[in-house]
Amino acid sequence: MSDRSFIEIEDVSKRYRGADGLLAVENVTTNFARGEFISILGPSGCGKSTLMQMLAGLTPRSSGRIAIGGRDVKRAQTDLGIVFQDTNLLDWRTVLKNVMLQIEVRKLDHAVYLERARNLLAMVGLEGFEEKLPHQLSGGMKQRVAICRALIHDPPLLLMDEPFGALDALTRDQLNVDLQDIWLESRKTVVFVTHSISEAVFLSDRVLVMSPRPATVAADIRIDLPRRRPISVRETPAFGAYVSQIRNMFEEWGVLRRDAEAPALRLAAGGKQ
């Protein structure tokens, strides 16, 4: 296994069982390198989350092959961290205990990781909130806790399924910046599922643009913008070029209407930029 092919996805398809036999993902083939930040970008309901679920071994694939670190994905993968759109924090546990859930379940050394948990929480600006319960936190803070929980056991791979989809625009921007910093520090392989074009371009080394259902890889775009990217990078022509390249694809599929057709609607759909 070379570093270029830390994650191998070969001709993977997913057809849901049932009367209509919905085809969610069709013949996806790609490789992710170790340490790469990859976004899987596609319109809502295109099957990009399904692809991530198959990668995590949480949903069985119908055909094809997925391997992580050279090992075939057959069951739920545990050598990774997952962040869901719903933060999935346990309401009855404090912030610190939510992060430490990983350590308890995995039966790792409590004392060692307690220190690490505190450090992680401090890194995302949650120092002093360790003993708070989830309901005492804002949406953005909860998602930061969820990120800490996904990172506490230091996995090589971080999967994020539209983690910032439910947040307001400002909080989302801030979390994008913070996530980039976390990534720059840890250099984990991140697979980030999103439907926001600018979020994908801002965060990623590579953006996989998925077609509407069934999801196929419509484009594999390398984002060549220097790191660490400030939030203002979004106003640069280079950034704009990536965004419009991808937006054109969405417009061609009819996922986004062209400017001339309905400007007001386009503003709504592109508002997340």
Add this chain to the structure above:
Amino acid sequence: MKAMRSLYPMATLGVIVLIWGLSVWAFDVPAFVLPSPLAVGKAIVNNAAILIPALRYTLIEVVIGFTLSVLVGGAIAVAIVSSELLDRSVYPLLVALQIVPKVAIAPLFAIWFGFGMMPKVLMAFLIAFFPMVINTAMGLRGIEVSKLQLARSMGASKLQTFFKIRLPHAMPSIFTGLKLSITSAMIGAIVGEFIGSDEGVGRVLLIANGNLQTDLMFAAVVLLSLAGVILFLAIEAIERVVLHWHVSQRSRDMVVA
């Protein structure tokens, strides 16, 4: 603040008792129809020697029946949630059982198990058991798929998933079941005693009814209600401690950080 909260229902109760007493006095209601609150109080004191042992007996039935319903109900709920086969084969029967008017079975219990404590405990159990099963099963089932996926991605065992995620998540629902169950157990025990009993508050009620001792009937009902309220509040107190994190336990004026 907490003491203040319980003042409101106490004040309401006081007003009701006052209206009751005044009405009895103003309309000159005969004591065998409606005794005054004062007469009821007197009846409690005068008949304490009968009432206290009777209440003790009934409460033992209630507590045993309730405990059984929690243990058996909880176990069945866990079983039907963890096995699709049991879910399909047992759950519909449980629902059917709920439709059977259990009060109608009580005489049968008297034939089978005589007039001792056993048929009353069974009656209490039978009535209290259903809310326990349904609420526990609902709570255990109501877990989000993504939380279970999270557990799988951590490599959690079935037991870990149950004790660290499913069970705590089900606790609010389980406490609803407990509270419904304790009040149902009370009904079950009294119904059992009505059918035929040598002891218990149900028997006191029957005898008092036969003698037209309305004040004694009221006395029995008041004591029974008091005991019921205390049992209910005891469960609520435990709930407040266990579910301090839950939305139902937050006071209205709590400020969210």
